[in-house]
Amino acid sequence: MSASQKRAIHNYRTRLGERGLARFEVLGRDSDRDLIRSLARRLAENTPEATRLRATVNQAVAEEPPRKGGILAALRRSPLVGVDLDVTRPREVGRKVEL
Numbered sequence: 001m002s003a004s005q006k007r008a009i010h011n012y013r014t015r016l017g018e019r020g021l022a023r024f025e026v027l028g029r030d031s032d033r034d035l036i037r038s039l040a041r042r043l044a045e046n047t048p049e050a051t052r053l054r055a056t057v058n059q060a061v062a063e064e065p066p067r068k069g070g071i072l073a074a075l076r077r078s079p080l081v082g083v084d085l086d087v088t089r090p091r092e093v094g095r096k097v098e099l
Helices: 003-018 030-044 048-061 070-076
Strands: none
Touching: 030 048
């Protein structure tokens, strides 16, 4: 490789680093090439959608199971917290049935 090619690669990678990006190599199945490229392209964006996608992928490939208490935490964030609701059901005897 010539000196000008090395300098061009160095400059390109420096510009990537300034944008917070890095170039790296990944091994995978040939059939997954387009999927991995499109995933990498989406993750390189600095958008809320990329953040959600990153969190979803992290959770999917994490070794540990998801934390317990997610439903309870969601209920505690509910706007109905602290509202005095009467959720008791009236006691009914039912109807008479002839057998």
